[in-house]
Amino acid sequence: MNTHAINTHAILAIYKFEMSRTLRTIWQSIVSPVISTSLYFVVFGAAIGSRITEIEGVAYGAFIVPGLIMLMLLTQSTMNASFGIYFPRFTGTIYELLSAPVSSFEIACGYVGAAATKSIILGLIILATSWLFVPLHIAHPFWMLTFLVLTAITFSLFGFIIGIWADGFEQLQIIPLLIITPLTFLGGTFYSTHVLPPFWQTVTLFNPVVYLISGFRWSFFEIADVSPLVSLGMTLVFLCVCLVTIWWIFKTGYRLKK
Amino acid sequence: MEPGLARARTAAYMPVAAPLLLREKSMTSIISINGLSKTYASGFQALKSINLDIKRGEIFALLGPNGAGKTTLIGVICGIVNPTAGTVTVDGHDIAGDYRAARSLIGLVPQELTTDAFETVWATVSFSRGLFGKPKNPAYIEKILKDLSLWDKKDNKIMTLSGGMKRRVLIAKALSHEPQVLFLDEPTAGVDVELRKDMWQVVRDLRASGVTIILTTHYIEEAEDMADRIGVISKGEIILVENKAELMRKLGKKQLTLHLQKPLDAVPAELAAHNLALADDGNELVFTYDTNAERTGVTALLSDLARLNIRFRDLQTTQSSLEDIFIGLVTDRPAASAGVAP
Ligand SMILES: Nc1ncnc2c1ncn2[C@@H]1O[C@H](COP(=O)(O)OP(=O)(O)O)[C@@H](O)[C@H]1O
Ligand SMILES: [Mg+2]
Numbered sequence: 001m002n003t004h005a006i007n008t009h010a011i012l013a014i015y016k017f018e019m020s021r022t023l024r025t026i027w028q029s030i031v032s033p034v035i036s037t038s039l040y041f042v043v044f045g046a047a048i049g050s051r052i053t054e055i056e057g058v059a060y061g062a063f064i065v066p067g068l069i070m071l072m073l074l075t076q077s078t079m080n081a082s083f084g085i086y087f088p089r090f091t092g093t094i095y096e097l098l099s100a101p102v103s104s105f106e107i108a109c110g111y112v113g114a115a116a117t118k119s120i121i122l123g124l125i126i127l128a129t130s131w132l133f134v135p136l137h138i139a140h141p142f143w144m145l146t147f148l149v150l151t152a153i154t155f156s157l158f159g160f161i162i163g164i165w166a167d168g169f170e171q172l173q174i175i176p177l178l179i180i181t182p183l184t185f186l187g188g189t190f191y192s193t194h195v196l197p198p199f200w201q202t203v204t205l206f207n208p209v210v211y212l213i214s215g216f217r218w219s220f221f222e223i224a225d226v227s228p229l230v231s232l233g234m235t236l237v238f239l240c241v242c243l244v245t246i247w248w249i250f251k252t253g254y255r256l257k258k
Numbered sequence: 259m260e261p262g263l264a265r266a267r268t269a270a271y272m273p274v275a276a277p278l279l280l281r282e283k284s285m286t287s288i289i290s291i292n293g294l295s296k297t298y299a300s301g302f303q304a305l306k307s308i309n310l311d312i313k314r315g316e317i318f319a320l321l322g323p324n325g326a327g328k329t330t331l332i333g334v335i336c337g338i339v340n341p342t343a344g345t346v347t348v349d350g351h352d353i354a355g356d357y358r359a360a361r362s363l364i365g366l367v368p369q370e371l372t373t374d375a376f377e378t379v380w381a382t383v384s385f386s387r388g389l390f391g392k393p394k395n396p397a398y399i400e401k402i403l404k405d406l407s408l409w410d411k412k413d414n415k416i417m418t419l420s421g422g423m424k425r426r427v428l429i430a431k432a433l434s435h436e437p438q439v440l441f442l443d444e445p446t447a448g449v450d451v452e453l454r455k456d457m458w459q460v461v462r463d464l465r466a467s468g469v470t471i472i473l474t475t476h477y478i479e480e481a482e483d484m485a486d487r488i489g490v491i492s493k494g495e496i497i498l499v500e501n502k503a504e505l506m507r508k509l510g511k512k513q514l515t516l517h518l519q520k521p522l523d524a525v526p527a528e529l530a531a532h533n534l535a536l537a538d539d540g541n542e543l544v545f546t547y548d549t550n551a552e553r554t555g556v557t558a559l560l561s562d563l564a565r566l567n568i569r570f571r572d573l574q575t576t577q578s579s580l581e582d583i584f585i586g587l588v589t590d591r592p593a594a595s596a597g598v599a600p
Pocket of ligand 1: 304
């Protein structure tokens with residue numbers, strides 16, 4: 001083996017291992033998020049949508065689609081990736097990863113790649129499901145996919161970090177439950193932040209999820225809370241922060257090595 | 259390739275000089291451990307400045323009681339435990355600076371039965387091969403599984419296997435990438451006879467193909483059966499490294515037991531010069547002697563006995579096993595170091 005080349009066999013091995021785990025748990029993995037998204041649709045889209053007819057010229061049912069996809073994307077990416085790396089730590093099979101000739105980059109590629117793949121597929125399935133409920137028009141399909149992929153990768157990286165940090169299954173659940181979901185709800189999943197009083201609009205700008213949802217929604221309807229370029233920039237910043245954290249974790253062996 | 263070969267030949271014909279000696283050293287030892295220490299986060303020092311060389315192609319048994327630091331030492335070499343100080347090279351590759359080259363040479367069978375549950379045997383062994391950067395080779399994996407009597411279980415999920423079968427799977431995983439060095443950490447702890455036999459056959463075949471094997475155990479018979487060299491570790495220190503035969507010879511005390519016709523109350527004063535003890539309520543006289551000594555003293559003892567008219571019905575000699583040596587070393591240790599302490 002060329003000692004300087006990337007160990008692509010290892011990346012593929014981890015990726016396939018993780019994808020086969022997904023396939024084994026296909027019901028939890030794909031079906032339950034689709035069902036819960038559909039429920040959101042029925043409740044928010046149909047019930048509330050009958051009162052709020054449109055936001056900034058977009059039918060309310062359609063308006064919430066990007067937010068719902070983001071909500072699922074963020075929670076699923078975080079949960080999948082965190083579980084993927086936490087489980088070998090929990091069972092002890094992590095010994096093999098640590099003793100293998102693989103770099104942190106390659107390990108992260110395998111786990112994060114698989115988690116992101118799953119989230120992206122899930123996002124597209126939810127998008128297709130939405131189509132059954134509301135007519136949708138995607139103004140910028142390229143940017144829609146870019147935001148989808150970047151967000152999936154970023155939050156899979158984030159989940160990977162959580163999976164390394166966590167000391168128990170409770171901690172794995174806590175982050176998506178207590179941080180991601182509230183931030184997503186408050187980040188404009190179901191409303192435009194423009195409807196908030198000015199003070200709360202400013203507070204909202206500290207919520208990173210606002211940038212993700214805003215950019216993603218812009219790619220559908222060309223309406224946004226913040227400029228799409230700012231959204232893109234912020235997404236890339238989160239991505240880099242996660243990458244640097246992972247690099248540091250493997251460099252120091254934090255929570256991995258004894 | 260050619261120039262390197264030529265250089266090597268020239269070197270072989272060079273007059274004996276320091277560089278040649280250095281070269282030979284690196285040719286014969288595949289693992290070099292220098293000044294290796296490990297202090298765990300708890301403050302416990304599990305390894306105390308270990309220096310050890312493992313020779314290419316040998317079976318090295320690391321013997322030591324529980325908690326001596328065997329697993330920690332292996333963990334450091336394999337990249338699972340961060341060392342506090344010191345260096346390790348594997349075939350000349352530093353385990354930190356050149357970890358890819360170092361680790362791709364190593365296969366590890368861990369002490370604990372840590373396996374995936376839901377994967378099949380075939381999938382988990384193939385996964386290991388990929389992880390270590392090797393392209394697919396189903397024929398090779400098939401051979402390993404057959405050698406380890408796992409072939410008919412290849413499509414079974416690991417969680418359905420017995421403990422012994424899981425141990426086999428771990429060995430198959432460790433061999434999946436054709437390592438040059440194999441670590442077996444307590445491979446036979448809680449393992450049935452069948453597996454022991456299979457495993458030692460695999461180990462012998464591996465050794466015959468040039469693979470270096472390092473095994474830890476606290477079962478002495480295993481070391482006695484299998485090893486070329488033995489290292490004894492106790493409280494984080496290597497207290498002895500020796501060829502097995504040499505060790506047996508050097509430390510091998512022999513005992514001559516005389517079954518007396520009439521019991522004795524005490525060792526007669528006339529026999530005080532001999533290393534004697536009474537056993538079995540004075541019915542046995544036990545003479546301990548060193549087989550390596552120029553004079554064992556057996557003749558002198560027997561003639562002294564004849565002179566004192568002490569008769570015996572029968573006699574028997576026993577040689578101390580590695581176990582006795584080992585227990586002697588490990589239990590003598592605190593006394594010895596207490597003696598040195600100021
Ligand atoms: N993660 C750890 N943290 C603190 N102490 C540890 C840790 N792992 C092992 N030890 C201690 O280090 C010593 C050596 O352990 P180990 O290497 O497992 O010994 P052996 O394999 O020879 O039985 C033991 O006293 C053990 O309690
Ligand atoms: Mg151990």
